Amino acid sequence: MWLLHGTTRLRAESIDRTGPDVNFVEPGGVGIAENFSFTVESMLSRVGESANYARGKAAAFPNEGSPAIIAVDVPDEVVRLAAIEHLSLFAGLIEYNEAADIGELVRLCGGVIQFDPGPALDNLLAMWGSLAKEIRGVT
Amino acid sequence: MISTSTINDRLQRAFRPTQHGVIGLTEQFLAACIGVDLEIKRVGDRCVCLWTEGGNAEQAPLPIPPAAFRTILARVAALCNERSPGSVSPYGGEARLAVGEAEVFVKFVNTPQAQELQVKNDRSGNGVPPSKLANVDATAGDVVAK
Numbered sequence: 001m002w003l004l005h006g007t008t009r010l011r012a013e014s015i016d017r018t019g020p021d022v023n024f025v026e027p028g029g030v031g032i033a034e035n036f037s038f039t040v041e042s043m044l045s046r047v048g049e050s051a052n053y054a055r056g057k058a059a060a061f062p063n064e065g066s067p068a069i070i071a072v073d074v075p076d077e078v079v080r081l082a083a084i085e086h087l088s089l090f091a092g093l094i095e096y097n098e099a100a101d102i103g104e105l106v107r108l109c110g111g112v113i114q115f116d117p118g119p120a121l122d123n124l125l126a127m128w129g130s131l132a133k134e135i136r137g138v139t
Numbered sequence: 140m141i142s143t144s145t146i147n148d149r150l151q152r153a154f155r156p157t158q159h160g161v162i163g164l165t166e167q168f169l170a171a172c173i174g175v176d177l178e179i180k181r182v183g184d185r186c187v188c189l190w191t192e193g194g195n196a197e198q199a200p201l202p203i204p205p206a207a208f209r210t211i212l213a214r215v216a217a218l219c220n221e222r223s224p225g226s227v228s229p230y231g232g233e234a235r236l237a238v239g240e241a242e243v244f245v246k247f248v249n250t251p252q253a254q255e256l257q258v259k260n261d262r263s264g265n266g267v268p269p270s271k272l273a274n275v276d277a278t279a280g281d282v283v284a285k
Contacts, residue, residue, distance in 0.1 A: 031251045035206055037213075046162050047213035048220065048229045056228045087160075089207040095158045108160030110214055116206050 001079050001102075002071055003038035003113055004136075006054030009065030012135045016070055019128035022117060027061065035116040040079075041071065043103070045111035054138045067138035072131050074124065076102055082113050082120035089116070143197050146175055146190055154202050165214040166238075172258040173241040180255040181205045205254055212249035212256060219245070 005015065015021075020036035039045040054067035083105040087096045096108050106113065115121040153171035157163035177190040179201060186201040186208045201208065219227040219234040226234050233246040246257040 026251060029250075029252050033251050035209075046217055047210065048217045052220070053229050056230050059228075060230065086207075086210070089204055090164065091202050091204075091207075093154055093156050093164055093203065094160050095156050096160075110161035110210060112161075112210060112213065114206070114210065 001074055001076050002041035003074050003079070004041055004050040005036070005038045005070050005072075006050035006052065006057065006138065007068060007070065008054070008057050008061050009068040009135070011057070011064060012068040012070040016133055016135055019125045020115060020121070022115070022121065035114050036121070037112050037114045038072075039111055040106055040113060043106055043111055047110045047112045051138045058138075069136040069138060070133065071136055072128075072133045074131060075127075078120055078123045078127075079113055080105060081123065082115050083109050085116060085118050085120050086112075086114045143190075143192050146177065146188075146192075146197070147199060149175060150188060150199060150201075161210050161214055165211050165218070168211065169215075169236060169238045169243065169245075169258070172243055173238055174260060176257075176259045178255065178257045179208070181208065181253070186254075209249055209254055212247050212254060215245055215247055215256060216249065 005012075005020075007015070022033050022036055024033045025031070026033075039047075039050045050069050051067070054069055058064065058067035080102050083102070084096075084098050086109055087094050087105070094108060096105065115124060149171040153168040154164070155167065157167060159166075175190065177188055179186055179188050184205065186203060186205055187198050188201055189196065189198045191197065203211075213229060215236075216227050216229045216232065218236060219232065223234065226232065227247075230250050231248040233244070235242050235244050242260075244257075244259045246259075248255045
């Protein structure tokens with residue numbers, strides 16, 4: 001399943017090399033990122049498209065190059081794990097079935113796959129070097 | 140004036156379990172905000188709801204952590220942009236939202252440094268042009284275009 005993360009060209013290249021960094025601190029920032037989010041290619045995102053996030057980052061950090069999307073093909077089981085971990089953050093307010101179709105889990109997440117520190121992120125980072133990835137430009 | 144107990148009731152209504160995921164939870168929250176002015180912000184590792192009653196600052200904790208609150212903020216941004224593309228950045232902005240038959244004014248920040256959401260009754264318009272009006276159908280639980 002291809003996941004998309006909108007950012008600046010500079011950050012996309014860094015993420016491509018080393019993977020998502022939830023301890024990343026933006027220039028001038030005071031806090032770490034804490035988590036890392038993707039939209040899912042070919043699935044409706046109800047929290048905004050990656051291209052818009054990329055444009056926003058590039059506008060906020062003009063020294064980091066043009067807007068870009070880092071796209072990565074992540075195994076479904078890792079996406080599923082991330083979705084379940086994210087839904088669990090809502091402390092029971094979002095009802096879900098862990099055995100549900102992955103499309104249903106993504107839909108409940110609003111179309112965003114968020115990796116917080118935990119098993120899903122650990123899995124993602126462990127396999128990052130072997131995953132198919134590409135950096136896409138954003139017009 | 141809407142009392143603290145009423146606002147607490149509304150928060151309980153806003154944060155009740157839903158089968159409609161992040162979308163449903165966001166819509167429940169916005170619907171519960173009709174008629175009240177409040178602010179939700181991250182304070183340390185938790186989120187709190189703030190409001191003023193009789194000149195006194197009141198607050199109540201939210202039952203979700205900041206990592207979940209950020210997803211709701213992202214949905215609020217998307218709602219603003221679904222009706223009026225480009226009206227807000229995913230990282231912050233302000234717009235009016237139609238929630239059922241009512242309107243609320245939202246102002247938010249969603250960055251690693253800060254996560255905040257203000258919801259106000261749209262009594263004054265707050266300078267937001269009608270072109271920034273987005274619509275939430277609180278009864279159908281989905282966004283509709285007028």
